[in-house]
Amino acid sequence: MEENIRRSVEGKGKNIIEHIIHIANFYWGSKITIIQYFVQVGEQKKYRDNRWEGINIQQGQKGKYQISYKTSQIFIGIQKSNTFKKNKTNKVNQGRVPPLLWRRGQTSLFHNSTRQTTKATTIMPPTKRTITTNNGNTQNFSTNPYTESMQKLKSQGKLALKVTGYTLLSVTAATALIWQSYHWYIEYYLSRSPASLNYKAKLLLHGAYFREHVVPDYGMAAFYLEKVLQLALEEQQLDEQHSDMIQLRLRLAFDEWQAGHLFDAITQYTRAWTLLVATTPSSSSETATTAKHQEDMISTAKYLGDLYTKVGDNEKAEEFLTWAFYAVTKPTSDILNSNDNSNSDNNGLILRKINIICSLASLYAMQRQFHLALPMFLQALQLIPENDKDSRDVDDGKQWLCMKAILQNQLSETFYGMGKSDESMGWAQASLSSSSDGMAKYKNSKDCRECGGVVSNNLGKLLEVSH
Numbered sequence: 001m002e003e004n005i006r007r008s009v010e011g012k013g014k015n016i017i018e019h020i021i022h023i024a025n026f027y028w029g030s031k032i033t034i035i036q037y038f039v040q041v042g043e044q045k046k047y048r049d050n051r052w053e054g055i056n057i058q059q060g061q062k063g064k065y066q067i068s069y070k071t072s073q074i075f076i077g078i079q080k081s082n083t084f085k086k087n088k089t090n091k092v093n094q095g096r097v098p099p100l101l102w103r104r105g106q107t108s109l110f111h112n113s114t115r116q117t118t119k120a121t122t123i124m125p126p127t128k129r130t131i132t133t134n135n136g137n138t139q140n141f142s143t144n145p146y147t148e149s150m151q152k153l154k155s156q157g158k159l160a161l162k163v164t165g166y167t168l169l170s171v172t173a174a175t176a177l178i179w180q181s182y183h184w185y186i187e188y189y190l191s192r193s194p195a196s197l198n199y200k201a202k203l204l205l206h207g208a209y210f211r212e213h214v215v216p217d218y219g220m221a222a223f224y225l226e227k228v229l230q231l232a233l234e235e236q237q238l239d240e241q242h243s244d245m246i247q248l249r250l251r252l253a254f255d256e257w258q259a260g261h262l263f264d265a266i267t268q269y270t271r272a273w274t275l276l277v278a279t280t281p282s283s284s285s286e287t288a289t290t291a292k293h294q295e296d297m298i299s300t301a302k303y304l305g306d307l308y309t310k311v312g313d314n315e316k317a318e319e320f321l322t323w324a325f326y327a328v329t330k331p332t333s334d335i336l337n338s339n340d341n342s343n344s345d346n347n348g349l350i351l352r353k354i355n356i357i358c359s360l361a362s363l364y365a366m367q368r369q370f371h372l373a374l375p376m377f378l379q380a381l382q383l384i385p386e387n388d389k390d391s392r393d394v395d396d397g398k399q400w401l402c403m404k405a406i407l408q409n410q411l412s413e414t415f416y417g418m419g420k421s422d423e424s425m426g427w428a429q430a431s432l433s434s435s436s437d438g439m440a441k442y443k444n445s446k447d448c449r450e451c452g453g454v455v456s457n458n459l460g461k462l463l464e465v466s467h
Contacts, residue, residue, distance in 0.1 A: 182206075183203060183206050186206045186209055186210070187202065187206065190209060190213075191205070191206075191209045193205045193206075194244035194247075194248075196232070196236075196238060196242065197228070197231075197232060197236070198231070198235075198236060200231060201228045201231045201232055201236075204224045204225075204227050204228045204231070205224070205225075205228055207220075207221075207224045208221045208224035208225050208228070208251075208255075209221075211224065212255065218255045218256075218258040218259035219255075219259040219261075221255045221259075222252055222255040222256050222261070222264075225248060225251060225252040225255060226252065228248060229245070229248055229249065229252065232244075232245060232248070233245070240275065241275050241278060241279050243279075245275075246272055246275050246276060246279070246296070247296075249268055249271060249272045249275070250268075250269070250272050250296065250299075250300065252268050253265050253267075253268030253269040253272060253303070254303075256268060257303070257307065262307055262310055262311055263311070265303075265307055266304065266307050266308070266311070269300055269303055269304050269307065270304065272300055273297070273300050273301070276293065276296055276297050276300060277297070280293065280297075281293055294327070297327070298324050298327045298328060298352075298356070299352075301320040301321070301323050301324040301327070302320070302321065302324045302352075302355070302359060304316070304317075304320040305317045305318070305319075305320040305321035305324065305359055305360070305363070306321075306359055308320065309359070309362075309363055309366075314363060314366070314367060317363055318360070318363060321356065321359050321360040321363060322360065324356045324360075325356055325357060325360050325376075328352070328353045328356055328357075329353070329357075347385070350383055350384075350385070351403075353383060354380045354383050354384070354403065354407075357376050357377075357380040357383075358376075358377070358380055358407070358410070360376060361373040361376035361377050361380070362410070364376070365410075365413070365414060365417065368417065370414050370417045370418045371418075373414050374411070374415075374418070377407055377410050377411050377414060378411070380407055381404065381407045381408070384400050384403055384404050384407070385400055399438060399442050399445065399447065401434055401435075401437050401438035401441060401442070401448065402434075402435065402438045402442070402445060402447035402451060403447070404434045405431045405432075405434035405435040405438060405447075405448060405451045405452070405455070406431075406447065406451050408427050408428075408430045408431035408434060409427070409428065409431040409451055409454060409455045409458065411427045412424045412425075412426075412427035412428040412431060412455070412458060413458070415427060416458075416462070421462060421465065421466060424462060425459070425462050425466070428455050428458050428459045428462060429459070431451065431455040432452060432455045432456065432459065434448075435448045435449075435451045435452035435455065436448075436452065439452065
């Protein structure tokens with residue numbers, strides 16, 4: 001042990017202060033990370049060196065030095081020696097100190113170059129290993145591996161919690177910003193909500209729009225719309241006959257239909273029909289208001305007729321489809337006789353009129369009342385515009401050649417039901433020709449392809465029967 005101590009101390013210090021620090025290093029069992037220290041000689045100035053940290057050395061009476069590291073202290077007695085003197089710059093002379101022999105609790109000797117003996121007596125401090133420095137800026141230090149590892153673990157845990165917290169906060173803030181921005185985008189650019197609704201109802205309407213157009217789920221969209229109506233009627237106490245409430249109910253009915261809930265759709269359309277009838281504007285009302293109200297009534301009657309046809313209630317279906325048919329075919333109709341309609345709007349109205357006539361004619365054909373269905377199919381065919389130049393790049397709904405092929409095929413089936421095979425064959429061939437022209441003209445000709453397949457099958461059966 002003494003030989004090891006000798007080698008560790010020998011040659012490392014060039015003054016007594018450094019030897020004292022080496023003694024402290026050996027006593028506390030590990031090399032101390034040192035940045036600064038100071039020596040107080042009586043009331044003289046302090047001696048500083050930036051290589052050390054946490055070591056305080058103070059000179060007492062009779063050549064004793066008190067060395068302090070954190071909460072432990074060592075008292076070292078030094079005999080007078082001419083080797084160590086302070087110069088004018090208040091620094092310790094750099095005289096060489098001979099090797100030191102020292103053991104805990106014993107007296108060690110310093111041998112200088114003149115063989116002068118210096119005695120150093122140590123006073124053992126308590127065995128506590130975890131100590132703190134007098135410097136408040138110095139972190140806790142421990143020579144106990146368990147304590148040091150726990151301190152490191154706590155430090156890493158705090159850092160991990162801090163990083164996790166900041167990450168969660170950032171993700172939450174980003175998600176909230178994106179969520180709110182998308183609601184603003186829907187509100188101001190895609191689907192404007194009624195001004196009479198509160199903020200919560202508008203958010204639900206945005207959810208319904210998302211489920212109708214972005215990620216289609218009409219069942220969920222219907223759920224959102226039900227909540228909107230509930231909030232508007234129960235919490236906001238809005239009038240059910242208000243135009244906004246009627247439009248929301250019509251939208252709910254359509255979503256129920258698309259979701260496959262036919263009876264729920266009939267319920268909502270029936271309620272909307274009742275409200276529309278109750279709020280029919282007077283003749284002195286504005287033309288635009290009257291036309292919009294009339295248009296809603298015709299659409300609702302047509303949808304109710306189609307729904308009743310699907311559920312097998314032909315009597316109710318005929319009632320609503322007949323009302324819609326007379327509404328769109330009467331000479332004084334405010335919808336089709338308006339001079340303010342553009343060509344595109346007029347084509348849309350013509351298409352809706354054709355759809356209403358075809359729905360009623362198909363109902364009669366299903367009931368085998370072909371004498372009633374035939375004139376309606378012919379009337380619908382006459383409504384198709386001869387000039388089809390504007391329908392090249394539009395959707396299937398205004399591809400008049402495809403609509404013409406469908407009507408011609410229905411006329412073929414009607415004549416076949418009436419027992420007129422020759423007329424049926426002629427209309428079937430005309431339908432096949434129209435569908436072929438439509439597939440050649442339109443980019444997306446789904447209706448023409450489907451109609452061509454059906455009429456080809458019908459022609460095959462007619463040829464089999466005729467031969």
